[in-house]
Structure formats: structure tokens, C-alpha cells
Amino acid sequence: MMxxxxxxxxGMLRDQEAxxxxxxxxxxxxxxGSSAIGITPPNINxxxxxxxxxxxxxxxxxxxxxxxLGGVSTVHGVDLxxxxxxxxxxxxxxxxxxxxxxxxxxxxxxxxxxKLHVGSTVKILNRDWAITGIFRGGKLTRMMLPKTVLQDLTxxxxxxxxxxxxxxxxxxxxxxxxNFKQTLSDYPIYSxxxxxTQFSVNSIPELKTFIGVVMTLSVLFGFLVVFLAMxxxxxxxxREIGILKALGAGQSxxxxxxxRETILMAIIGSxxxxxxxxxxxxxxxxxxPASMTQAxxxxxxxxxxxxxxxGALLGVLYPAIKAARQDALESLSYD
Amino acid sequence: MTxxxxxxxxxxxxxxxxxxxxxxxxxxxxxxxxxxxxxIVGPSxxxxxxxxxxxxxxxxxxxxxxxxxxxxxxxxSDSGRTNLRKKTVGFVFQKYxxxxxxxxxxxxxxxxxxxxxxxxxxxxxxxVLDTLGIANKMDRKPRQLSGGEQQRVAIARSVVNRPAxxxxxxxxxxxxxxNSTAVLDLMRSLNKKLGQTILMITHNPEAAAFADRIxxxxxxxxxxxx
Numbered sequence: 001m002m003x004x005x006x007x008x009x010x011g012m013l014r015d016q017e018a019x020x021x022x023x024x025x026x027x028x029x030x031x032x033g034s035s036a037i038g039i040t041p042p043n044i045n046x047x048x049x050x051x052x053x054x055x056x057x058x059x060x061x062x063x064x065x066x067x068x069l070g071g072v073s074t075v076h077g078v079d080l081x082x083x084x085x086x087x088x089x090x091x092x093x094x095x096x097x098x099x100x101x102x103x104x105x106x107x108x109x110x111x112x113x114x115k116l117h118v119g120s121t122v123k124i125l126n127r128d129w130a131i132t133g134i135f136r137g138g139k140l141t142r143m144m145l146p147k148t149v150l151q152d153l154t155x156x157x158x159x160x161x162x163x164x165x166x167x168x169x170x171x172x173x174x175x176x177x178x179n180f181k182q183t184l185s186d187y188p189i190y191s192x193x194x195x196x197t198q199f200s201v202n203s204i205p206e207l208k209t210f211i212g213v214v215m216t217l218s219v220l221f222g223f224l225v226v227f228l229a230m231x232x233x234x235x236x237x238x239r240e241i242g243i244l245k246a247l248g249a250g251q252s253x254x255x256x257x258x259x260r261e262t263i264l265m266a267i268i269g270s271x272x273x274x275x276x277x278x279x280x281x282x283x284x285x286x287x288x289p290a291s292m293t294q295a296x297x298x299x300x301x302x303x304x305x306x307x308x309x310x311g312a313l314l315g316v317l318y319p320a321i322k323a324a325r326q327d328a329l330e331s332l333s334y335d
Numbered sequence: 336m337t338x339x340x341x342x343x344x345x346x347x348x349x350x351x352x353x354x355x356x357x358x359x360x361x362x363x364x365x366x367x368x369x370x371x372x373x374x375i376v377g378p379s380x381x382x383x384x385x386x387x388x389x390x391x392x393x394x395x396x397x398x399x400x401x402x403x404x405x406x407x408x409x410x411x412s413d414s415g416r417t418n419l420r421k422k423t424v425g426f427v428f429q430k431y432x433x434x435x436x437x438x439x440x441x442x443x444x445x446x447x448x449x450x451x452x453x454x455x456x457x458x459x460x461x462x463v464l465d466t467l468g469i470a471n472k473m474d475r476k477p478r479q480l481s482g483g484e485q486q487r488v489a490i491a492r493s494v495v496n497r498p499a500x501x502x503x504x505x506x507x508x509x510x511x512x513x514n515s516t517a518v519l520d521l522m523r524s525l526n527k528k529l530g531q532t533i534l535m536i537t538h539n540p541e542a543a544a545f546a547d548r549i550x551x552x553x554x555x556x557x558x559x560x561x
Contacts, residue, residue, distance in 0.1 A: 239432075240434055240435075242432075243432045243433075243434060244434075244445070244449065245417070245420075246391070246393065246420060246426050246428075246432070247420065247421070247426075247445070247446050247449050247492075248417055248418070248419075248420040248421025248422070248446075248449050248450060249417070249421075249449045250414060250417045250421075253449060328393050328420075329388055329393045329394050332393070332428075332432070
């Protein structure tokens with residue numbers, strides 16, 4: 001559970017980073033007062049796109065409108081020609097780009113999860129949109145609509161959520177950002193590399209807290225499961241413990257056996273947990289590839305194993321001490 | 336004359352059952368020589384199992400003197416009694432008391448492990464396994480064996496560390512006549528071959544007849560056989 005949840009957190013961040021990098025921009029301008037990542041309402045004046053294009057070293061700039069659809073789902077309004085040019089072009093697995101106002105394009109993962117094809121319709125913002133194309137994933141988002149249509153529909157005409165900027169020479173990135181900041185002092189402006197560093201668990205306090213809660217629950221869960229399992233097992237094995245004591249086993253011998261069993265159980269449990277994280281990754285990738293992405297976070301293997309072992313040892317301590325102190329004669333009489 | 340391996344003087348054991356004191360042993364005197372095969376016969380409630388448990392270090396005496404191979408049980412702590420079970424005394428129980436999840440080999444091996452014995456089993460013990468007829472059943476689990484075979488495994492386990500004394504509590508209690516005779520013959524044979532002292536508790540006079548000497552127990556007292 002721990003590895004899956006951490007993997008989902010990490011996987012979604014990595015996926016978002018990869019899709020953001022897929023835009024092909026060197027600089028990102030976000031609305032004043034917004035954080036580096038997260039869903040941003042469209043409140044940047046679109047005239048800034050044209051202004052940005054005129055700045056030194058800037059070869060392309062395009063604004064994108066982001067509309068939340070509930071949860072972490074969003075739909076993006078884009079200038080497809082500009083975005084295509086900046087990102088190196090879209091690869092359409094099926095169909096073609098949108099052309100008219102009521103058309104949408106989706107990526108392969110969204111199509112797979114929702115079982116959509118070219119010609120299907122999808123309901124977005126209470127309207128039916130015809131899907132005209134399914135593109136190879138890794139470009140900005142999973143669902144795209146014509147920007148002007150989305151702006152009109154959401155009463156944000158002339159506003160964008162993010163401006164992506166491409167330079168003639170990436171080495172000039174910091175100089176261009178410095179130039180931008182002279183005019184747009186309240187706007188968070190990031191180079192792509194700076195933004196990439198923000199796509200980590202440490203940059204999102206809520207996610208960090210969530211992982212902390214998951215860890216705590218895992219220790220508690222491990223403790224309770226092992227405690228109850230070992231308590232019951234020891235009760236069931238009272239007679240066996242009596243036999244061992246009749247053979248001359250002391251408290252430390254009985255304690256040693258139970259601790260070794262618990263450590264073995266924790267190791268097997270950890271290995272099964274690692275295996276299960278691959279299974280959940282496959283399930284997510286097969287059934288809900290657009291909604292979630294799970295990464296395999298190798299760094300967490302020893303952490304999760306240590307937490308499992310810690311919880312298990314905590315859980316076995318009382319039952320094991322109780323077993324070790326059991327009276328041999330009473331244990332032998334137990335049926 | 337050599338010192339007896341078991342010397343009991345005025346042994347008493349009183350249990351508290353609710354608010355009543357139960358006097359299970361009321362002044363037992365007994366001497367058992369090295370290599371002797373002794374049968375203690377008596378009805379249920381006569382105190383013979385209590386005597387068995389005290390001699391095996393499973394429960395402490397209330398008063399009296401009990402010397403086992405020179406060790407005074409009254410002076411032994413809990414860990415001292417654990418050591419007695421590990422090194423000096425082996426048990427054979429009526430219910431066999433084998434560990435059900437282990438094979439025959441592992442049931443025997445765990446007794447060696449508890450005693451801290453390492454290395455392969457010696458030839459003398461392999462001969463014992465042949466005598467007991469279980470040498471070819473070492474990889475079986477107890478549930479795959481008959482009652483007689485399980486009891487023979489229990490005997491093998493009890494003698495693997497060469498304890499000076501073998502305590503057997505109704506070793507044929509769960510066996511049919513044929514298996515009972517076989518087990519008693521084997522115990523008799525091991526007694527002669529290994530020179531171990533055997534104390535067998537039974538209520539069956541036919542089983543007791545395999546012993547060198549028989550003593551009777553009634554109401555917490557021992558009486559020599561008539």
C-alpha cells in the first residue's frame with residue numbers, strides 16, 4: 001500500500017513534469033500569486049503573449065487556458081498550431097487536429113481509459129465535443145479544445161492561465177527571465193529546469209503530509225496486523241511452546257524463534273509489497289492510465305521494508321514475551 | 336555402592352485449587368540406580384504425574400529433597416530447571432508431543448539445537464533410529480505416521496542428546512497392544528543399549544512388567560511392589 005501510494009504521488013508528478021517538458025518551451029510565465037505547479041485559473045492578460053514574443057531571444061510564445069473539471073482533471077484550451085510548432089509537432093495515432101468550435105483532441109491514455117475513438121463524443125462543461133484526433137501522449141495535457149472556444153465558454157475571453165515561451169538560445173534563459181521580471185515583477189516566471197525541480201514531493205507540503213500519514217498508518221497497520229496475528233498464533237501454538245520448553249528451551253530460545261519468524265514474515269511481506277506495487281502499476285496503466293500514473297520508486301524499497309519490519313517487531317514484542325514466559329506445564333496441558 | 340541417580344526424600348507437593356489445598360504428594364521416598372528401568376504404577380489422581388513433572392523440572396516441589404544426578408531440585412531456579420530438561424532429562428509423553436509442522440528429522444534436530452549440539456548425528460544414534468524403525472521416515476510429517484511410529488519418533492527425540500534419565504508418562508496410553516509391545520520392547524532395548532535410567536509412569540500392569548522394578552503409588556505415597 002505504502003509503495004503504491006508513494007508511487008502514485010511520484011508517478012503523477014513525473015508524468016506532469018514530462019508533459020510540461022513535452023511542450024518544448026524554455027520559460028513558463030504563471031499568473032501573479034500562483035504556485036509553481038497546480039491548476040491555475042485563466043487570469044493573465046492574453047496581450048502579454050504578443051508582448052513576450054517581441055522580447056529579445058524569444059522565438060515563440062503561446063498562451064494556454066486551463067479549466068478544471070473536478071478533482072485533478074482539467075481541459076486545456078490551446079492554439080494548436082502554435083503549440084504544435086513549439087513542441088515539435090503532434091503525432092496523431094488516429095484522426096486529425098480539431099478545426100471547428102465543437103471539436104476536441106485527446107491523448108492515447110485518455111482514449112484508452114475512456115474507450116474513446118475518433119468520432120466519439122465527450123461531454124465537457126455540459127457540451128458534447130466530437131473527438132477528431134487521438135495524439136501520442138506526453139504533450140501538455142490529455143484533453144485539448146480550441147482556446148478561443150474554451151475562453152468564450154468560460155467567460156475568460158482574452159485571458160490565459162500560462163504562457164509558454166521558446167528562445168532562440170536556451171543559454172539566454174536566465175537573461176530573458178531577468179528581462180521579463182522587470183516588467184512582470186509579480187508573476188512567477190520559471191525556466192523549465194527550475195520548474196522541473198518543483199515536481200517533487202518535497203515541493204508539495206500537502207503531498208509530504210499525505211506520505212507522512214501513509215507512513216504512520218502503515219506502521220500502525222503493520223503493528224496491529226502482526227500483533228493480532230502473532231497473538232492468535234501464539235495462543236494456537238501454546239502446546240508447541242510447551243513442547244519446546246519441555247525439551248529445555250529457555251525464554252531467549254522461544255523469543256528468538258518468534259522474532260526470527262517475524263523478521264522472515266516482514267521480509268516476505270516487503271517482497272510481496274514490492275511485487276504488489278508492480279501489479280498495481282500494471283492495473284493503473286491498463287485500466288486508468290489517464291487518471292493516474294504510478295512510478296516504481298526504488299528509493300522507497302528500503303524505507304518501506306524498514307517501516308514494515310519496525311511495525312512487525314513492535315507488534316510481536318508483547319506476544320513473544322508472553323510466550324517466552326509461559327509456564328511449560330500449563331502450556332503442555334493446553335488443548 | 337554408587338550414588339543413586341535419583342534420590343527423593345520426604346517429597347511433598349501441594350497445589351492450591353480454588354480455596355482448597357490439594358496434597359498431591361505426601362512424603363515420597365525413592366531411590367533409582369543408574370541404568371535402572373523403573374515403573375511407577377498407580378490409578379488416576381494417585382500423584383504419579385505430579386512426581387513425573389517434578390522429576391522433569393516442569394514444576395517445583397513444595398518441600399523435601401530431590402537429587403537428580405547430584406542436583407538438588409529445591410535449589411534450582413527456573414533457568415536451572417530449564418537446563419535440567421535440556422541436559423539431564425528426556426521426556427516421552429502419552430500424546431507424543433511432536434511439533435506437527437516439522438518433519439521427523441526436524442523434530443529430532445530441534446532437540447539437538449535447543450541443547451546446543453551441532454554437527455551430524457553420530458553412528459550410535461543412527462543405530463538407534465534403525466532400532467526404532469524410523470530411519471527411512473525422516474522426511475515425513477507426524478500426521479503421516481501411525482501412533483506407534485510417532486511414539487518411536489518421540490523416543491528418538493528424547494534420547495538424541497543422551498540424557499541420563501528418560502521419563503516416560505504413559506508412553507503406551509494411546510497405542511494398541513501390538514504397538515504398545517513394540518514401543519516397550521524398544522524402550523527396554525534402549526535401556527540396555529544406552530544404559531539410560533528410565534522412569535515409566537503407567538496404570539497398565541502389563542506395561543509395567545517390562546521394567547526392572549515396579550513401585551505403586553496411591554494417594555500421594557509410594558509403596559514397593561508386593
